[in-house]
Amino acid sequence: MTDPWHMLSEEERLFCDVLERLCAERIAPRAAETDETARFVHDQLATLGGAGMMGANLPEEYGGGGISAPAxxxxVAIVAGACGSTASALTAHYLATDSILIGGTEAQKQALLPGAAEGRALGAFALTEPTAGSDPADMKTRARREGGGWRLEGAKCFISNGAVADFLVVYAVTDPARAHRGISAFIVPKGTPGLSAGAPERTMGLKGGHVFTLGLDCHLPEDALLGGVEGQGFKTAMQVLDNGRIEVAAQCLGLAEAAMATAIAYAKDRVIGGQPLTDRQAIRFMIADMGLAFQSARLLAQDAARQRDAAHKGGGRFSLAASMAKLHASEAAGRIADTALQLLGGYGYTRDFPVERIVRDLRIMRIYEGSSEIQRSIISAQLLA
Ligand SMILES: Cc1cc2nc3c(=O)[nH]c(=O)nc-3n(C[C@H](O)[C@H](O)[C@H](O)COP(=O)(O)OP(=O)(O)OC[C@H]3O[C@@H](n4cnc5c(N)ncnc54)[C@H](O)[C@@H]3O)c2cc1C
Incomplete structure (x- = not known):
């Protein structure tokens, strides 16, 4: 079989090999405990910071890794295969730093990105509101000019890293008359008076990657406006989500591969009625279906990643490829993990194996960063056009 990651450079391969070892030694062994205790993945993110992973999405000029999108x-798939919670907190941080990279002024990039890339400052991306999730253009959070700066008022919900992050990129309406063109983005540092957070939500999975409801009643300085221009926020958020959707696909690949590997190892070992489970054709078909679902998800995600690199070099968007990759990977990974659990029988339903945790961690992939229904809407709109 040819190497499925043949497109990576030698240097990128080395980076991934080192990361894989680090995740196997220091992150995967803590995944079950993280799930049980629901403790935020601070230590795991610090480990990733040391490996250059907190800035892997950024160019070298801002302290990032400068690696290709397939790398x-x-x-990200390697991190997710070790611990879903860690990968989710990591990719939420990418949404914040991508917001600054795409929409920020040079001064904002220089001020925030190098620290974020080193893992010294954690980011959060605050778009969703209690009445605006799938349709963020309907957001109510308002920013008005006040005393040479801004007054930011409103509420955000389900914000990953929200209360833990050192800085947040908060999207708010600056001109209600202009609909989505009246949305802008603001950089809100941790500890800003009037920024409040509740306790983390009690989620089904990804228990070590906390999500928060945030209250906003803050005064911000003039230069908190991302990019220094009003009305660019929605466009920035959509471009950030194109990247983010490929990173959701990456999380799905990592989690699905871990479930599949557990199930295959189990099926080889398990003897029923004197026969190994893998002698049964029904079981072999389940393994074939998992492999096919995984391969198709990986190919679509790699295609989207290549399009992301091409778009970044030549301008343009890759929304269709990103939506397809996210939709297919999240649905395929859900099926793979469910099949893996089935293959483990009763043991699959216990916490003795990681598969039940993976099933729970994966469920949100069909909802966040645009649900499956929203991805189908984006894909069909592009095809109809
Ligand atoms: C663990 C977790 C982490 C998150 N992290 C972040 C984060 O870091 N930052 C952030 O901003 N947000 C975050 N979110 C929010 C997430 O992106 C939203 O929950 C998601 O976009 C869906 O929005 P909603 O929950 O308001 O659902 P709704 O928009 O109310 O949707 C409800 C249902 O209706 C369907 N639906 C809605 N509109 C349509 C339509 N037009 N056509 C067909 N069906 C439709 C949806 O698919 C869904 O099934 C997170 C959520 C969770 C649970």
Missing amino acids: LLRA
């Missing part, structure tokens, strides 16, 4: 896909 980033592989790297």
Whole structure:
């Protein structure tokens, strides 16, 4: 079989090999405990910071790794295969730093990105509101000019890393008359008076990657406006989500591969009625279906990643490829993990194996960063056009 990651450079391969070892030694062994205790993945993110992973999405000029999008896909999948919570907190941080990279002024990039890339400052991306999730253009959070700066008022919900992050990129309406063109983005540092957070939500999975409801009643300085221009926020958020959707696909690949590997190892070992499970054709078909679902998800995600690199070099968007990759990977990974659990029988339903945790961690992939229904809407709109 040819190497499925043949497109990576030698240097990128080395980066991924080192990351894989680090994740196997220091992150995967803590995944079950993280799930049980629901403790935020601070230590795991610090470990990733040391490996250059907190800035792997950024160019070298801002302290990032400068790796290709397929290499980033592989790297995020490696982290997710070790611990879904860690990968989710990591990719939420990418949404914040990508917001600054795409929409920020040079001064904002220089001020925030190198620290974020080193893992010294954690980011959060605050778009969703209690009444605006799938349709963020309907957001109510308002920013008005006040005393040479801004007054930011409103609420955000389900914000990954929200209360833990050192800085947040918060999207808010600056001109209600202009609909989505009246949305802008603001950099809000941790500890800003009037920024409040509740306790983390009690989620089904990804328990070590906390999500928060945030209250906003803050005064911000003039230069908190991302990019220094109003009305660019929605466009920035959509471009960030194109990247983010490939990173969701990466999380799905990592989690699905871990479930599949557990199930295959189990099926080889398990003897029923004197026969190994793998002698049964029904079981072999389940393994074939998992392999096919995984391969198709990986190919679509790699294609989207290649399009991401091409778009970044030549301008343009890759929304269709990103939506397809996210939709297919999240649905395929859900099926793979469910099949893996089935293959383990009763043991699959216990916490003795990681598969039940993976099933729970994966469920949100069909909802966040645009649900499956929203991805189908984006894909069909592009095809109809
Ligand atoms: C663990 C977790 C982490 C998250 N992290 C972040 C984060 O870091 N930052 C952030 O901003 N947000 C984050 N979110 C929010 C997430 O992106 C939203 O939950 C998601 O976009 C869906 O929005 P909603 O929950 O308001 O659902 P709704 O928009 O109310 O949707 C409800 C249902 O209706 C369907 N639906 C909605 N509109 C349509 C339509 N037009 N056509 C067909 N069906 C439709 C949806 O698919 C869904 O099934 C996170 C959520 C969770 C649970």
